[in-house]
Amino acid sequence: MFEFRPIINALLRAKSGAILLLMQIAITTAIVSNAAFIINDRIAYLEQETGLPEQDLFQFNMMIFGKNIDLAKQIEVDESLLRSIPGVIDAVYINAVPLSGGGSGGSYNLLPSNEKSPSINASYFRADSHVLNTLGVELVAGRDLNESDVMVTSDVSELPKVALVTQAMHDEMFPQGSGLGKTIYRRDNAIKIVGIIKLLKGPWLQDERRDRSLIFPQVRPSSFQKFLIRTEPNERAAVMRRIEDVLLAEYPDRVIDVIKGLDQLKAEYVAEDTLMVRMLMVLITVLVLITALGIFGLTLFNINKRLKQIGTRRALGARKSAIIRYFLVENTLICSVGVVLGSAGALWMGAKLMALFSLPSLSVSYVIVTGAFVILMSLFAVIGPAKRAADISPSIATRSI
Known part of the structure; x- marks a missing residue:
């Protein structure tokens, strides 16, 4: 008892x-x-899984203050220079960095703006044809971007005719079937989906757009520049130490700042x-x-x-x-x-x-x-x-x- x-x-x-x-x-x-x-x-x-090799990626910002310089050509020179550094797999000039908390986004529709259709918000990245290899993400359908896709322009209203989209964005826009090869619209700009990325987290991990991203083959030259570099495993620290010396030796009239690993950017964001x-x-x-x-x-x-x-x-x-x-x-x-x-x-x-x-x-x-x-x-x-x-x-x- x-x-x-x-x-x-x-x-x-x-x-x-x-x-x-x-x-x-x-x-x-x-x-x-x-x-x-x-x-x-x-x-x-x-x-959460990001789809990115965070330990092998880093970014840096650069401000060019030299006069009478062709920014588009200088970007090409700098990218080639960065890719030639021992230990670097690839490098790309990019408008935003994943997991960093800062980027760009927009609304996309299945029909032009004058016709009613479902809309979805997504983040986007602008870079040349090296972007997928630099990011180290997996393409599950379609093709990669190529040099003929890349648009070099300073006109913010112009968009390329093709883009890569993440699997999550694709599935939300085309729940009934494949959207590969189909067209979506940003306002009245028609964009053809040529490739689908398995997983790529955007700049904002808490935002509804975290799994929805597009990659545009576009370069917009600017005096303020952002580069993303992917290195061989365990080579990132050594490459990061060389960046400033290599770039300043080629063209001294610029300032390089915020050299940070992607994992560090993510840690600061969260x-x-x-x-x-x-x-x-x-x-x-x-x-x-x-x-x-x-x-x-x-x-x-x-x-x-x-x-x-x-x-x-x-x-x-x-x-x-x-x-x-x-x-x-x-x-x-x-x-x-x-x-x-x-x-x-x-x-x-x-x-x-x-x-x-x-x-x-x-x-x-x-x-x-x-x-x-x-x-x-x-x-x-x-x-x-x-x-x-x-x-x-x-x-x-x-x-x-």
Whole structure:
């Protein structure tokens, strides 16, 4: 028998400690459930597959301040120079860098602007025919860009006639079949899809466009330039150290800045999310420790208050296992009520977080696992004090009162 009646009567006589512990368990369950869910969601976001060899890619910015220079020709010279550096697989002049948090986007339709058709937002990259090899992404259908596709122009309204699109964008625009070889529109510019990329994350990992990207074979010369370089494995650091010397030796009237690996750019972009994960992990650890200490302390307090009763029960022949069982059951009752209240609070909190911060809906499985963990943790926390109570000598207990 678990002797529920004496346990409940004892709790009713000393309600304040039990209520405080119950509230602590409820709060811990509610917060830990949501924190664990958010941590898992953020980790999935931080570790999402990008389709890019991040450890082998780096970018740098360059500002040319020299006069009387043909920027288009200089870009070609610089690209050739970069590709000739030992350890470099390919290099490209590009308008935006994936995973960096900065880029360009637009809306694309299946029909021209004067006709009604579904529209989809996507990010885009502009570069020459070396872009796919530089990015190191996989083409799953169609062909790569070639030199005859590349358009060199400073006119922002002009777009090339062909483009590569990501699989995700293709599937959203053509859910019923293949869009390879078909035409999409940016305003009134007709663009033919010549190739489909398996996976290429765009500049914004949290944005709805993160999996939707196009690559245009276009070069827009500018005095402010951005280059992306892909190196052989383990050669990136050595190549990065050589970039400035190589380029300045060829043409000194320029400034090279922000030489960063793609993984570093990504880390800076997701820094707030990384910090959030770490803070929530600390919060969970602190809450669990405080709750465990609270259970431990309350049990010790109850033992000290009940020395005479424990001693009397021992003198009447109660086994040590019965004493231990008593405190385990008492603690389980308190903890179970706290977990039930905390679970309701967790679901309410999850709904509020979803409404206020557009977070995903809290999965009930997280509440169940958290509740089970809290109950298990409480049992471990009470075992030590319960064994201490069971070891009390009947004669010492009665003399101590």
